[in-house]
Amino acid sequence: MELQEIFNTTSGLWALASAVLVALLGQVIGGIRSRARRRHETKLAFVEAQLRDLYGPLHALAQANQHTYEAFKAVNHQTVEALASGETLKGDSAKTWKLWTDNVFQPSNRKMRDVILRGAHLFTSAEIPEIVLQFIAHVESYEALISTFEETGLSISEQIISFPEGFAEFISQDYSQAHNLGP
Numbered sequence: 001m002e003l004q005e006i007f008n009t010t011s012g013l014w015a016l017a018s019a020v021l022v023a024l025l026g027q028v029i030g031g032i033r034s035r036a037r038r039r040h041e042t043k044l045a046f047v048e049a050q051l052r053d054l055y056g057p058l059h060a061l062a063q064a065n066q067h068t069y070e071a072f073k074a075v076n077h078q079t080v081e082a083l084a085s086g087e088t089l090k091g092d093s094a095k096t097w098k099l100w101t102d103n104v105f106q107p108s109n110r111k112m113r114d115v116i117l118r119g120a121h122l123f124t125s126a127e128i129p130e131i132v133l134q135f136i137a138h139v140e141s142y143e144a145l146i147s148t149f150e151e152t153g154l155s156i157s158e159q160i161i162s163f164p165e166g167f168a169e170f171i172s173q174d175y176s177q178a179h180n181l182g183p
Contacts (some may be wrong), residue, residue, distance in 0.1 A: 046122075047178055049122055050119075050122045050124070051175075051178055051179060053115075053118065053119045053122060054115060054116075054119030054122040054123070055122075055171070055174060055175040055178045055179070056175070057111075057115045058112055058115050058116065058119075058171050058175070059171050059175035061108055061111055061112045061115065062112060062167065062168040062171040062172070063172065064108065065105065065108040065109070065112070065168070066168040068104060068105075068108070069105065072100055072104075076093075076096060076097075078093070079093045079096055079097055083097070094149070098149045101142075101146065101149075102146065106139075106142060106143075106146060109135075109138070109139045109142070112135070112139075113135070113136055113139045113140075116128075116132060116135075116136060117136075124174055124177060124178060129170065129174075131164045131166065131167055131170050132167075132170075134161065134164040134167075135163070135167050137161040138161045138162060138163050138164065140161075141161040
């Protein structure tokens with residue numbers, strides 16, 4: 001074989017090897033990009049589910065519940081103060097508290113509890129946050145307390161677990177955090 005033929009054959013082999021290497025490298029880079037895109041799409045879908053199924057409804061309900069309670073408290077400050085001091089409500093105060101608890105506060109709390117139970121896997125933390133567990137315990141303990149309103153009046157001291165202070169703020173913070181991760 002002549003030197004020119006060897007050179008042409010060697011150059012052709014190098015060209016072929018280079019083309020194969022470039023194609024393989026393109027496949028590897030494409031695969032890496034594809035996996036990164038799928039991871040990003042999966043994370044985005046999770047954040048969208050968090051907002052749609054947990055934080056969005058929970059945030060709206062918690063804010064509305066907080067706003068409603070503050071408005072109730074402004075008008076019925078003596079009832080709220082009596083409850084806070086451990087007095088047992090009787091008469092009109094007990095009727096007012098029962099009316100609002102039966103028709104406004106507890107139905108809203110039940111809705112929030114149900115959203116939490118359906119979407120517990122969507123919290124930003126691996127564990128259900130302690131304040132959320134306290135909220136669920138409050139809702140459940142209040143169910144028992146409501147059943148005694150007619151016979152005994154109402155005293156918060158009888159309540160097993162109180163509404164966790166800062167619950168609405170916690171939900172707002174997690175909502176904002178999840179919302180900032182979104183699109």
